[in-house]
């Protein structure tokens with residue numbers, strides 16, 4: 044009789060096949076080959092390039108590679124289904140699949156469910172406003188824009204990065220429409236003086252009307268009302284006031300930040316459940332000094348890689364690395380022919396250095412292509428993806444117990 048019993052392989056479950064989840068999966072699968080089963084759960088079989096959804100909204104073709112393709116030859120398994128509950132006590136996740144409800148066990152979990160749309164408490168938004176936070180939302184907007192006639196009014200609400208990218212994309216693709224960008228603040232307030240001036244020039248060149256210091260009070264089918272009572276024609280209204288983190292962490296009773304993101308310590312572990320790691324839009328470091336690590340593809344990829352490294356370190360009994368990251372630039376598309384690259388400090392403050400125009404557009408396109416290329420490279424050469432300032436920890440030495448007071 045052989046006295047060598049085969050040890051059970053460690054089960055690593057990744058929830059969410061976006062930028063963070065796919066990168067984490069491919070980074071772990073080959074490096075843990077033979078020691079762990081890595082499974083990716085995603086509610087659709089393909090990868091959504093969310094950073095291009097404003098392009099989809101104006102009818103451009105955006106590639107959506109299958110997740111099977113992105114994971115091929117890594118040894119990772121794809122489970123297509125919707126995670127409906129996490130039970131950290133039993134270490135199981137309930138997953139609704141086409142074949143029925145499954146209970147999937149894990150030893151380590153990576154929570155990477157991202158963010159999506161949600162209606163703010165403004166009358167008529169849920170019923171009448173479009174959004175580009177999800178692929179379905181972008182496709183609905185594309186279909187609605189397709190029905191618009193010359194001279195129809197389109198209002199984009201919110202002048203953050205998404206509102207700026209969407210309004211300029213629509214204005215460039217549909218010069219026959221009258222596009223207004225509505226903001227309760229001022230345009231380019233989070234850019235340098237040079238960046239704000241370049242943005243204003245692009246809005247003028249594309250004939251986008253910018254209404255600053257104007258808050259939206261309500262939306263109806265073909266009009267909107269501002270907070271000062273003005274009624275404006277709006278045949279299509281798109282809400283770009285921010286993304287909402289996935290609600291599963293909160294509904295499963297895991298500790299979250301006030302906005303519902305899974306609360307993590309400096310090693311990207313859930314506070315209270317150290318076998319759960321997190322990455323991407325659905326998570327946040329539970330300390331005030333980490334606030335600048337905002338939602339974004341630019342943070343989702345580093346978080347996904349760092350979470351994967353710490354899962355591997357935990358399995359190997361090695362020391363975990365605190366998450367380190369610093370920003371370097373904001374890359375903004377202004378249609379296909381113009382772009383704005385705003386240099387920023389490590390904590391995302393604008394500096395007086397910008398690249399604009401066609402060169403800006405080329406750099407931005409290169410950055411978008413890089414995101415898919417990074418996933419492909421990581422699949423072939425796991426562990427190679429790296430990011431700026433990873434060796435400067437954001438919360439050096441932070442532990443779950445030190446951070447517990449910051450949970451909302």
Ligand SMILES: Cc1cc2nc3c(=O)[nH]c(=O)nc-3n(C[C@H](O)[C@H](O)[C@H](O)COP(=O)(O)OP(=O)(O)OC[C@H]3O[C@@H](n4cnc5c(N)ncnc54)[C@H](O)[C@@H]3O)c2cc1C
Pocket residue numbers: 058059060061062063064084085086087091092093094095096097124125126127155156157158159175176177205208289291322323324325338339340341342343374375
């Ligand atoms: C129009 C637009 C432009 C943008 N431009 C930029 C930009 O220029 N730069 C930048 O940094 N960021 C940009 N972003 C933000 C960026 O897209 C997000 O920050 C990024 O997608 C977050 O990645 P993620 O992996 O955390 O989550 P996601 O990409 O949201 O992926 C989450 C995945 O989880 C799946 N999922 C959700 N719930 C479940 C469930 N219950 N069960 C199973 N699967 C589930 C989803 O289907 C999805 O596949 C942009 C976003 C939009 C919409």
